[in-house]
Structure formats: structure tokens, C-alpha cells
Amino acid sequence: MVRMVDVARTAGVSTMTVSNVINGRPGVAADTRMRVLAAIDELGYQVNATARSLRTGRTGAIGVVLPELDSPYYAHLSNRLSAAAQSCGRHLLVERTGGTRERELEAISFGHLRRYDGVIVNLVRLDSTDLARLRFESPVVFLGESPVPSRFDHVMMDNVGGSRDATRHLLSTCSRHVVIVGGRHDDTEDMASLRTRGYRQAHGDLGLPVDEGLVVEVRTYAWDEGYRAVMDLHEAGVAFDAVFCVTDALAMGALRALADLDLHVPRDVQVIGFDNGEEDDFLIPRLSSVEPGNDAIAELVLDLLERRIRTAGTGDLRSQATTTVNSRLVLRESTR
Amino acid sequence: MVRMVDVARTAGVSTMTVSNVINGRPGVAADTRMRVLAAIDELGYQVNATARSLRTGRTGAIGVVLPELDSPYYAHLSNRLSAAAQSCGRHLLVERTGGTRERELEAISFGHLRRYDGVIVNLVRLDSTDLARLRFESPVVFLGESPVPSRFDHVMMDNVGGSRDATRHLLSTCSRHVVIVGGRHDDTEDMASLRTRGYRQAHGDLGLPVDEGLVVEVRTYAWDEGYRAVMDLHEAGVAFDAVFCVTDALAMGALRALADLDLHVPRDVQVIGFDNGEEDDFLIPRLSSVEPGNDAIAELVLDLLERRIRTAGTGDLRSQATTTVNSRLVLRESTR
DNA sequence: GACGGTGCTTTCATCGATACAACGTCTCTA
């Protein structure tokens, strides 16, 4: 284990000088710098990030806490964030909670947050009261649907608006029995409820009643549940001529089920997803979807976090707010 | 900032006793333990992971270094690893290199590896000579195709065998002009070359020549390139009756292109992918694919890493080896 | 020759948790 003091001895200087060279601080004579660099090279020295971090209180890393890593939405999100962070010279680490309360609590625990200079958190289980008693040192930006206390930065997509647009499109193109896969019967503040709210609003706007039999709840938001939902409806003899799925993965499952039932999309049944994943353009038929402003979200989140990190400790917290990013309906082949 | 010494003062003991309580070490009287726990609770104390890590040399985290996070394969892999690591009580962090040489080098640098107790690395740009001059303190397990010096643990899938099986299936079901999308004309040791090798072997086994015009190179392994490859072939007037894609994403693009060309799968053209992603079962048609043993790989990698971590520093390195996990062809609707 | 300034380098305390060795107290045995 070669330490800074070893480099210093080899170069015939003090550790402070080595530190100055490493951190590019001024006030080191050119030849001294050369000697130090040579010693570093010779000994193969590398800074001990842990020691540095203990001393400075900074880690040089930012964290991203997500429920899952394999759903297309989170996969794209983490990739986007990572690429963006990289381009502004930051190290980004992704971790997964599995969507459990216990691990979400741990992820936002004081001790855990301190591992990073800043953290981006997407919670799905915790609610405002869980967050209320948190004392933060670490800059945090929240992402996602769960409401957070107003003193925190929070970026969310326009779940209600996006769903309303999607549902309205289905209703205005002569579909009369629009299923929502991944909807909720009760109205809380999670993703499913918000998207269902938009679905209800679209019906209300057009003076149409919502048939609760067309609101299908799911256990997960993955492919198989979308498939199962459509199959179950069909077996139960429920008539429908459009399906709005609250995620693209559900929509993929729904498309597959409709194909198995020999129902043509979009002629017999229209389908719209949510997330506008890159793969939507390659499905058969190409999937219409709500684009929640993915790029804008990633950029905004990093921007807010960067600002928090800069102003950390100054007590300057004027900018906290929940920002809602506009969504946009992208129509492809699965709709008329 | 509440420190251990604050807890100690409040509880009227020394920091060592607090440390013993926190780390569940024996030799603390029951009532002392109670007082310490009460003090911890009262002050809201949380261990400073950085300081602990500096002292012990352990971080409690293991790292996963991947080229991308949004390709279905890596997304599933990271999710699997994370879930498995969690179930054996370890904290897992994922980072992305973007597939650049520079960032891959940084990721396996001595200083960077020390951030973790152990690291799982999937490289795509570096070769054996880059790795040759590395001195590791940190336990590392390599994943993926690039060959690594024999002193390291390395888990890879059976790229050649899987591709051979896939190609053989296509050839033995009366396809005579099998395209490989994502193939390579020259033979190196990267993923594309290995999978092309299997493709060539299958031809050789049956005494058939390989038409280099059917070996299509790609820039990335994502959807759009699969689409483009098939479209280009068609526009060039190349005749083919089967497509083997070296990743599932490419295959999705290929399926989409074939649909646009009004070619029926599998009647006119058969398609096989590679990776056996969960979404394959929901594509139209359901995609036949090579299952590379994803679960086995994740389990094996963590197991090897765990062993490395345990034996770290003991100089006990007998177990290094390249392990190849068996692959298996999963036939669905895109093949006859 | 004394003085002040500048440019470079060193000294030393510090960050917070851990582990070794030592210590005092108590109990048990010879």
C-alpha cells in the first residue's frame, strides 16, 4: 500500500506539496512538480479516495436510487442520468431498492446519503409522512410520483395530463370502451392512481361515465401482467375497443394478448402505452405512447442536484419546488 | 454532526464500548449496552461509513461495472445481480462506462477498485494486454467476452456454442441463406466475433460455405441497427431466408423490418435472437432466442466474488479460471 | 544592512471509527 507520504519521501518533499500537485493547486515550482509526478509514476501511487473523503466530506459521487433496474423505463432513466452526469464530470452510481419499504427507508437514511455528494431518489413505497421526519445534510432531489414535503426538490412527470391526453385520443377516435390496464379504483397519489385520474378526467371532459369494470389493477407493471389483464377481460366476456396501459411494458403484454385473440390493432382495439421507450418504434404494431419528457427530466434533475450541491451548507434553500415536466402524446401504429 | 464520542459521553462510556455495541461484539454488559443504545437513539447517531471504511479497509459494497444500463441484457443482468446480492446481505452499486476505453481503464484502476470490497466488471473495449499490467488488491470477477489473463476469475457465456446451435437449427429447418446481423468478417475475441465463429462452425459442420455477403456488421447492438441491417440487405437485393441476430434488441429491429417488408416470420424468414430477454415471450411473433444461462451466470459471479473477498489478502488464489456457462436454444414462434 | 514582500515548502492538528494492549475489579482456586 503506497501512501502519499511515500511519494513525498521519494520526491524529497512534504506530503502537502504532493497534495498540491495532485489537486492542481498553484504554488508549486515547476521542477518540484516534475519530481513529484515522477515519484507518483515510479511508485504507482493512487489517491486513497476514502481518506480524502473523510477529510473533505466530499465523495465525488452522486447516487441514484431506483426501485428496479430492468424495467425499460428505469433502465433508460438510469442510462440517461449516467450519461449526462458523466458529461459534466461526475461519477454516478445506481442502486436498487426492489421497491420495498424497508430498503427505501434505508436508502434515504442519513448515514446512507452521506456516501454521496448528492442523491437522486425515486421512491414508490414511502409517503410524505415517512419523509417528514428526515433531517438532510446531503443534497437530494426526488423523482417520481410519491408526494414529498415541500422543502425538497421534486421532479415529476405530468401523469394526469399525459393519461388524459392518451385517453382523450382514444375516446375521440370512436373508441367507447376504453380499458385502463394498471389503473386503480381508489384515488391515492401513486403512479397508478394519478394515471387513472387522467383517464377519469378525459371521460369526464367528454361527459362519459367510467365503467369500473374496465379499470384493471395489476400486481406489477411488467409484460406478463399486461398480457394477463387483457386475457382475463376477454375470458370474462368484457367488451372493449381500446386499451390504455400505464406502462409500455404492460402495453407490450397487451399487444401480445390481442394478437393471440386475433384482434387487430388498431382496427378492432387501439392501444396506447406510457413512457415512450426506445423499443416502441420497433414493436408490431409500433406502439403509440405518452412521452413523459424523459430527456428533460434527466437534465432537470441533474441541474437541480448540481445546484443543491453547490449551495449545500449555505442554508440557501430558496429553490425547492415540485416541478412537473410536460408530457406529449406520440402516435404510432397502435392507434387510429 | 453527531459523532461516536458524543454518544460515548452521553452514555458515560468510552467510544470503544459504543463501537462494540454497534458492531455486536461480545463483552459488553447488558445494562451498558442499554445505555449506549438509548444514547444512540436520543442523539440520532449514525455510523460514519467513510471513517469506518478508512479504518477497516472495507466498504461493505460491491460494484458492478457495465458498458450500458439500458440494453435489455445489461438491465436484466444488473437487476439480477442486485437482487441476488441483496439476498446475501450485500450492498450493490452499478456504474456505467459507456463502452469507452478511457472509462473502462478508469473503472479498473487501482484507486477506483478500492471503493469496493469486490467488483464485477464487464469490459467490451479493453483486451488482455491492458489487463496484464494491473496489480489488484481488490477482488475482481470478470464477466463477458474479452479474454482476461488467467490469474483472474472470469465467467463467460458459451457464445460460440449458442450461436452454433442457433445457426444449426436454422440450417436444419431448410433455411439456406442465413444472415448474421451483428457478425464480424475478421475473427477476434469480442462478442460479435465469437458469435460469428459459432455461425461459421454450424455451416462448416454441415459442409456449407459461408457467404460473407450475409455477414452484416453493425455499429451498435440496439434495435435500430437490426432494422437497418435487414432493410439494407433487402434494398441491395440480397436473398435470405433466415436471420440470426447476435442480440435480442437487434432481433426486435429485424422483426420490425421484416414486417415492413411484408415477409412472414417464420414462413418466409426465420429469426433467432441471443440473450433470451423476458420480453421475447411478448413479441410478435414470440422470439426464439439463445438463453445464455443468465441466472446461472449471476449466481456464479457472485459466488466467485464472495470467495475472492473471503480469501483476499491470504494469497490464496488457486480458484481462478475462466468458467463457461452452458447456453440453450429456446424455440418460440419466430422459427419453424 | 535592515526591511518587507513573494514564492515555495513544512509542520501539525484534524476528520471519525477501530483495534490493540493495558488496566481495574471481581471471582475462584490452591
Next chain:
DNA sequence: TAGAGACGTTGTATCGATGAAAGCACCGTC
């Protein structure tokens, strides 16, 4: 009653880098 051993606790050095402040040359100026 001395000696050994177990038990619980404490003092202190340590991990490796950092930063404030002090020290030391060296130069030009009056």
C-alpha cells in the same frame, strides 16, 4: 491469602489525505 483468570472498560495510536498557519529562502528597495 496470594495468584490466576475472566470480564468489562478505557487510553491511545492508527488509517491516509487535507488545510491553516508558520517557516524559510531569496530578491529588490531604501
